[in-house]
Amino acid sequence: MKKEPLVQVSKLFKSYRKVQALREFSLFVKPGMIFSLLGPNGAGKTTLMKILLGIVKYDSGTVHILNLPVSSPLSRRGVRYLPEYITFPSWATPKVLMRQLERIRHESSMHDFIHRCTELDCVDLMNRPMGKMSRGQKQRVALSLVTTGQPALVLLDEPSTGLDPGGRIMVRNLIKGLASNGSTVLINSHLLGEVELVCDTAAFINKGRLIAEGGIDSLSKQTGLAFVETEQTAEMHKALENAGYSCRTEDKGVLIQLAAPSAFRKFNEIVLTTGIVFTALSLKRESLEDVFLRIMEHSNVEDDIVS
Amino acid sequence: MFLNGIEQLLRRKIVLTAFIATVVFLGFYWWGVSAASSVEFDLGNDSDAPVMSMLGPADAALAAIITAGPLAATLLTALIIVIGSTMLPEEIGQGRMPFWLSLPQSRLKVFLSTSLAPLAVSFALSVILFAGIFIITRIYFPFSPRSIPLVLISMLIWLAAVWASVTLLSLIVKKVASMLITFFLAAVASMFGGIYEIMQMFPGDAPDALVTVTRVIMYVFPADRGYRGVIYGLIPKEAVITENLAFFGVTANVPPVHLIYAVCWSIVLLGLCYWKFRSMDF
Known part of the structure; x- marks a missing residue:
């Protein structure tokens, strides 16, 4: 009902x-x-x-x-x-x-x-x-x-x-x-x-x-940021940089900026080919704070155009 | 909500202070009246003796009441002005008004129950104070009051007029300003109320301007008529001194129309208060 x-x-x-x-x-x-x-x-x-x-x-x-x-x-x-x-x-x-x-x-x-x-x-x-x-x-x-x-x-x-x-x-x-x-x-x-x-x-x-x-x-939108959770952070960082990705090492893994969320499938294959053990691979979504800032910015730009 | 308001007021130091002041005042009054009752007056000049011999306990009671009345009135006026000027502004200022208004009750109910609490507390204290004066006086100088119902009705009218004006002012101006303005109005009304009584003794003798000003003030702030009604109702029937009472601030009579006008005036002010309260966004 x-x-x-x-x-x-x-x-x-x-x-x-x-x-x-x-x-x-x-x-x-x-x-x-x-x-x-x-x-x-x-x-x-x-x-x-x-x-x-x-x-x-x-x-x-x-x-x-x-x-x-x-x-x-x-x-x-x-x-x-x-x-x-x-x-x-x-x-x-x-x-x-x-x-x-x-x-x-x-x-x-x-x-x-x-x-x-x-x-x-x-x-x-x-x-x-x-x-x-x-x-x-x-x-x-x-x-x-x-x-x-x-x-x-x-x-x-x-x-x-x-x-x-x-x-x-x-x-x-x-x-x-x-x-x-x-x-x-x-x-x-x-x-x-x-x-x-x-x-x-x-x-x-x-x-x-x-x-x-x-x-x-x-x-919340996909951000285009991917995260590979691994204990071998240094090795993973090096392997992905060699594959042409821009990376940042974090506490429990490596954060990678993809060109677009759609590039995640190809990235997935590349991570597998590195042969390095990883425990998780995820595409990050926007946090509510990111959503808030994006929506507010968009709204303010629209207001400026109208005025 | 009304009970909540009463509970809130009874916890306030000003009300406790007023209650203690009432007890102390009555204590002093008791002491004074009991001392006076045992005094043997030296009549001095023989020519005064016949007049003095006519005076009885009721005349002593009259003197005691018209001495104590203005003092009690000052205490009660101060109390109702202070608590009346703070009740609504405090609930608004402390952020509690949105909370009360968010409950399933109408805005009129919130307004009446919050603002009526100061009137109820002041009336209760007023009854205690004047009943105390009446009982203590009667113990030492037996007398019959002119009209107890008139005392109670006039008391309510007197306090309601002061309360309505201070409540309205508290929604328009700052708390302290509302207190000062109402004190000023009460003082001016009291003074011209006395002048009006004296003018009643000498009809036609007062300057026209004074008569006009006195009438205007009685219309603008009619609280004093209620107070005079309290004193008039309380004084002894049997008193020999019945003339020139105006000099003691006692009215020769209180025309009902004056009291009815004061009631209507208070209702109009209360209506204005609600109109203002209703239009407020909290």
Whole structure:
């Protein structure tokens, strides 16, 4: 059965006085996706998130969540949001904050919250005032507060802010766990390495316009860089240079620049003819960072031509 | 959300300070009234004796209440101005407003429950303070107040007018500026409120310009009418001193139309506050 989009944004326009924040922006997000909004600072990502939550008003277009217009408070049932900047009252403990939230949303129990805190390794902070926590601890508590229970849609604005590497891994696992339980996760983050590891779909936004959207795999191109994994790096380097390739020795192998990705088949044969033992041979794809830079550069060039 | 706002306010040092100040104030008041109750007055000049002999406990109660009233009013005005001017701006400034608005509740509900908390806390403290004054006075100088319902209604009207104006100003100008402007308005309204009472004693004697200015100020900032209603409702029915009370800042009566106007004025300001809040992007 075809899944109905959870988030439907169509021909959305939003301006702040003379600044056009979003221009003819359309986006559809299906349930269960881990979707990332990518773009430079001021691209309109946070504005879009806030419009989805009814926090920011838009000029024209249609915005629906679960088929309800975002102007209706009902559209926010089961929707959770973690803003990039939030300061909880310094006296409040996580338990108090959870109680305050549930007075309004009535969606999850203290037991669910304790479970989530355990998952994010902050259960020992339950009775500690927020003012006496480190930035990372506060972020773990905040993430626990917004992801407790079974939310339908979770919007996370820079969720890994202030977290140590262990914390980031926990957040990645949390996001994957939410999606596997049927939640849709919309992430706004500049940590492209993190996004690449967790998201399956991304939308690139620049100057308020949607410039590319799709699966992360389909967006990244073959780079033309090949990598031969071998313990005999010096021998492999020499043999490939003799074959006319430009090489660079790395820790566990040799990196080769091919003329084009299509030259990989011929290169494969040449590596075999060297007779040197190798454990892997791969054609490298663009990282999300490479994709981001390529798409943004292309978008800026197009804008320059138009102007 | 309203309970969250109350919980948030009760944790604030300013509210704790106001509560301690109320207790200390009532303590001093108790001490003063109890001391006064045991004093035997030296009547001195014999010609004053008949007048003095007419005075009863209710007149002493009147004197005590009209002395304590302005002091209590100052404390409460300061409290509502400080907490009223910080509640919404703090929730906005600390980044919590987007968080509250992202929950399944309407913007009107978020606005009302957040901004009503300072009014509720101030009203509660006001009831404690004036009830304390009433009870302590009555213990030493038995009397019957003119109208307890009027006291409560007027109290709410008085605080609501100050609260509505400081809340609106806090969304327009900076926090400190909103406090100072409201303090200024409250002080000016109080002064002209007293002048209005005196003018009521001498109808037609006041210069036209003064009458006009006084009326304009009463229309622009009607909080003082509520405060006068509190004092008027609290003072003893049995007091012999019933004339020239205006000199003590006590109204001869509070026309209901003045109170109704203050209510309407507060509702209009609250509507403007919401209109401003509704148009804000967080």
